[in-house]
Amino acid sequence: MLRPLAVLLALHVAQPVAAQLPQAPAADRTLQRQSQARIEPFLAELGSLVAIDSGSDRPQGLDRMATHLEQRLQGLGARVERHPARPAAGDTLVARLEGRGDRGILLMVHYDTVFPDGEAGRRPFRIEAGRATGPGVADAKGGVVMILQALELLRTRNGNDHTPITVLFNPDEEIGSPGSAPLIAELARRHAVVLSFEPSPQNGVIDATKGIAFLSLAVRGRAAHAGADPASGRNAAVELAHQIVALQNLGDPARGTTVNWTVLRSGERPNVIPAEATATADLRYSDPLELERVRQQGERTISRRHIPDTTASLTLTPRRPPFPPNPATQALVLRAQAIFRELQLPLPAIAMGFGTDAGHAFQSGSSCPAVLEGLGVVGGDLHSPAEWMDLGSLPARLYLVVRLLETLPSSGCGPS
Template sequence: MLGQPLKIAAALVFSFAPLMTLAADTSSTQTLEQAEAQKSGYLKTLEQLVSIDTGTGQEEGINKVQEILVDRLKSLGAEVSVTPASPSVGGNIVGTIKGNGKARFLLMVHYDTVFGPGTAAKRPFRADEARAYGPGVADAKGGVAMILHSLQLLKAQDFKQFGTITVLFNPDEETGSAGSKTVIADLARKHDYVFSYEPPDKEAVTVATNGINAVHLSVKGRASHAGSAPEEGRNAVIEMGHQLVRLKDLGNPAKGTTVNWTIVNGGDKRNIIPASAVAEGDMRYSDLSEYDRVLSEGNRLIQEKLVPDTEVSFRIDKGRPPLVKNSGSEQLAERAKSLYSSIGRTLEPVAMRFGTDAGYAYVPGESKPAILETMGVVGAGLHSPEEYIDLSSIAPRLYLTVSMIKELSEKELTVAN
């Protein structure tokens, strides 16, 4: 997960201590107290997860955590299946728990990280009075633990008024979710509500995220000797520079669209006029129509050339789609704010610049599923040695998931298309 939030208007040592079964009408205060009692178990879960290297594609660690998560979901009463997440290693873990009601929930997050082999040994899990640290502690093993312990708390309360709770743990989010995006999209369409457990960096839930595309620019010229016959060449690097200047303003600040050129390569040797040059860039957007606009505008701009007889091409490779601002997410956020206020805390709805798997769950033009992102534990320093979670947020965020499931099971959202 990449980027920062923008304000918008408007275990497994799974050593859970046995909890007394409670009535389904448990008050907010009691639910928060029970969530506090889950904190030590949550941290044990988190420590074991963080202690296993699961960088995307690291087969040994991915498989080990996969086995642990399958066992844990089964112990919570879920029917579990695992399907390959090809081309990545590991599997998409899907657990399903049936209730007695109608509301259908999908809780999802990834269990891979960006960290290389050996990182867990070099920077093991540790905690002080305020924070816990370690590779992937927030992004997103803290979210994995949040899902597991929320289900544990619902089970302890003997709450079964939901229709279905489905859990999806995928192993390839950090490289684009190529092997899980179809599973996410298919599952989302079968549910009323989707909660995704990326970490917020403050007490917030996310109602919109950016999509991520890759932009590509290539120039074909003609090689020649740079000393004896430069005039016979067609310098692709010069033309590339010209085109990058022309294409530097493809973004649209009013719509939150950014296009940033980040990689440029051209030429082979100092004494050869370069015959080719390529550039890549990062496109972020929240308005679905921006893909067509940027593609059209880019292809229009490259028609004006500086170096004669060069060939220029521009394309966009679609990546993770956005979670577009929508009524369903905003109504879910209002429910979340109300539930948080009942325990004396404030919660902020935000839009975020990064892209997440929530984009694959979003169905343009449809009222369902309603989606909330960043339901995970509060944390920061993602993808860095300083990554941490805020220990004081564990119980409130557990309370949030449990209370949202209970509330929505009893009081369904009514969202117009």
């Protein structure tokens, strides 16, 4: 793999879109050169990880990933623990690198993907026109490799003279982190800073994400023969349709709340009036108080029946808390932007509508830890066959992560 990779790099990384950092008087030029030199090993390692099918429900692929990551972290001098992430299929890896200070920095990202077995064979890792493609290349195997390569570079530059660092790789983010969320929250409380390595849609960082919940609507009616005696039935599917239309206004854009009905199910045979129907909605929110408002408004709405003798129930299930705008994160954004200015580059801070594990790390009501998201690779078309990762931004982002690890405080809370 390395020989063709070197050829591809020569063809693409040397092009104008490729990874050449601008020189700046305030920049650490040694680190610039070192970051540039790490691009070939970065892509070689990324290609080997993209070749592993590691869907959230595939224990064999997740175990292959975890074993590789465990060995890599041990090679960096870390003490590694594996924690079963039940009910998920894989293990959460927690690795500790000793350093000076009492709290340190937590680096985290997931290694599961949304893709089925065989996808890595159907769409193998490729480099073309300044981009890398393949299942999970940006979300979030690129983030996994960003952490590993930054730690490799940090050790080359500083040996063990750095802030205490903990690394968490979890196998279940794509299904809501049901097994790893408590461990993420527990570890976050012990650290001054949490850096999360989800991809960024542009060469920036993410300073806020939405919370996620599911709304489940269930309607019960009465079955009947659709041709011989339909009037004696109570059509649950039709009642469900009426209720969904009535529930369309549960969202509140001014408060950052969206509700979208996405999954509907009813009936098994075309000649039977369905007695049951269900629907699920995706709920995104920034303010946790919105959950109770949505629940109460939804209950009032479904209390009005459209087909007699039917019943309806609504259940709200929180899945992931929000990572809201906050002063501690803003201080981290300013620190990161100052580092990018060393390279004469802008670093936009972006609020995203998706949810990430930064929501589990953020501690509402506390300035500790300071959390920053989106420190992984630059990429887009996530969760689709067109998913891509940008090559040209890699050296600058490696530079950013290493400089953060070298300059963030080893005690207290957040950036000083």
